[in-house]
Amino acid sequence: MNDGATPGGWLRIGEVARRTGLTVRALHHYDRLGLVVPSERSWGDHRLYSPSDLRRLLDVQHLRALGLSLAEVAAALDDPGFDPNRVLDEHIDQLRQRITLQQQLLERLSVLRAGNEAAWPDLLDTIALTARLRHPDATVRVRAVLDGEAIPLPVLLDRLATESDPAVQGMLAWAVAQHGTPAVGPLVGLLASPHADVRLHVVQALAKLGDPAAVEPLIGLLDDPAEPVRSASVTALGRLGDERALPALIRLLGGTEVPLSAAVTDALIDFGAPAARLLAADPPAGASARSQAVEVLAQIDSPAARDALLAHATDPDPQVRLAAVFALAGVPGEAADAALATAAASGDRQLVAVAERIIADRRR
Known part of the structure; x- marks a missing residue:
């Protein structure tokens, strides 16, 4: 029969290959392995496949499509304990x-x-550099950052997002900052990283860039669960000097975390007169916050800062009064003299002692 089938429904190997899509060589291989052995042979010793042989062959193909090896296929078909x-x-x-x-x-x-806008040879250089940035030795990775004068920004950001060594992270953040304004958006995206050390270095990179677009995201990090990230965000906002951050920074006054408290003080001093105006117009509610505010105001040379210190010299809290009177030592003028005289007559022994010493120094 010219279709490859015998009168009894048996199929010759060529027809089996045509119907299943397998090669004759593969069918011979299955036969040698005992995986699918033709049930009959013709008078001319040609392999003849029965319908059951064909069904087994289809089962083999299905199992192979699942990724099973030939040995696993054989076990699946023939081993009852499989x-x-x-x-x-x-x-x-x-x-x-x-x-x-x-x-x-x-x-x-x-x-x-x-990150590729170059020719193929330059892309090969980038690939080689990227391989060095993934090297298991942190020293090699740092050197790769230093040597890569034109590392594409996406490559740097990819490595910054996954780098685990703090030293390498710092170098990557520095390299990202060299790309300027185009790096701001992608860096802000990395602030969602679950790794506090990545967020920390992103904040530091944003501080170096000095772009106003970073202000709102940095304000959002003032509630970050990691104190170093909060402190770095405060410092970055102080460097950026955008007054949108002032209310959020002032709300942090009076905190008990020493690094964060110091960062808030420094940041508000960096703002200068704008910070003094807000502190004078709306003094913090808590005594510890007002004490820290006095520390800030004492280091700002502005009329608003001087007026706020004079007001705090009569604060209801003795520690705030003491800090304000002590700060008045650097404030000239009759208003400061009058505030000092009031403090010297207050009856508060500690306040009186400080005020009298300052008055004596001013008279010299």
């Missing part, structure tokens, strides 16, 4: 690993493509 779930679990794990690797490759290619 556990399909165990094999499937193993292949699921392997597939997940391959998907992860492929996803990582996709991300690497996307990063390289996003």
Whole structure:
């Protein structure tokens, strides 16, 4: 019969190959392995496949499509004790690993493509540099950052998001900052990183860039769970000098965390007169916050700062009064003299002693 089938419904190997899409060589291989052995042979010693042989062959193809090896396929078809779930679990794990690797490759290619505007030789240089940025030795990674004068921004951001060594993170943040304004948006995106050290270095990079677009995201980090990130955000806002940050910074006055408290003081002093005007117009409610406000005001040379110190010299809290009177030593004028005289006559022994000493010094 010219279709490859015999009168009894048997199929010759060529017809089996045509129907299944397998090659004759593969069918011979299955026969040698005992995986699918033709049930009959013709008078001319040609392999003849029965309908049951064909069904077994289809079962083999289906199992192979699931990723099973030929040995596993044979066991699945012939071993009564074969556990399909165990094999499937193993292949699921392997597939997940391959998907992860492929996803990582996709991300690497996307990063390289996003940062590539050069010819092929330059792209090869970038690939080599990227490999150094992934080197297991942190010293090699630092050197790669220092040597890479034109590392594409997407490559730097990708590494900053995944780097674990603080020294390398700092260098990557510095390198990102060299890209200027185009780096601001992507850096802000990295502030959502679950890793506090990444957020910390992103904040430091944003501080170096000095772009107003970073102000609102940095204000949002004042509630960050990591104190170093909060302190760095305060410092960055002080450097940026955008008055939108002042109300949020003033609300932090009186805190008990020493590094954060010191950062708030320094940041408000950096703002200068605008900070003094807000502190004078709306003094903080808590005594500890007012004490810290006095520390800030004492280091700002402005009319609003002087007026606020004079007001705090009669504060209801003795520690705030004492800090304000002590700060008046550097404030000239009759108003300060009058406030000092009032303090010297207050009856508060500690306040009187400080006020009298300052008055005596001013008379010299």
